[in-house]
Amino acid sequence: GIQVEQSPPDLILQEGANSTLRCNFSDSVNNLQWFHQNPWGQLINLFYIPSGTKQNGRLSATTVATERYSLLYISSSQTTDSGVYFCAGRHGSSNTGKLIFGQGTTLQVKP
């Protein structure tokens, strides 16, 4: 079955709006990370967040490990926030640290 599931799959916002992206993960996945993939394909680390809440500028993330979900908040969105957002977790049965990725949320911020 699906181990990392993201919603919504697509999101269109006006510049300045806020948004929440969700990541549900199975009990075989832990140590959540969030990435932003820009239009050129580069994956950029946003947060390593196995539990709790972190903030970095307009972005923040919360992981509730006991309930197997993580949220990424984007406030006052800008056109440069456009791209695909992935959450990924460490496969629990692997001691190599390989990541299992969700399908991504494609965000388009319109000016």
Next chain:
Amino acid sequence: DTGVSQDPRHKITKRGQNVTFRCDPISEHNRLYWYRQTLGQGPEFLTYFQNEAQLEKSRLLSDRFSAERPKGSFSTLEIQRTEQGDSAMYLCASRPGTTQETQYFGPGTRLLVL
């Protein structure tokens, strides 16, 4: 800049040809990963190196694929007898050892097999 680098960034080849990609991880990162990403999907794990040892390979890595990390620094991924289904973005990531879980990704090599 001391980020992860990959070469080439783009590769177009004909079906049946062999291709080789290179990844240079962040210096002193002893753990290196290869992932493959097809259109509209998240990256999928291919293989993992700790120093020069290849410790895990995905079932996605058929016998046409081989990866090496001969001196525990850069890594190469070779695909023999390419097929159209091999068209994808090939991503390399590295991280330091033990407790640091964050993986840092390179810009990827985009492969198109005609």
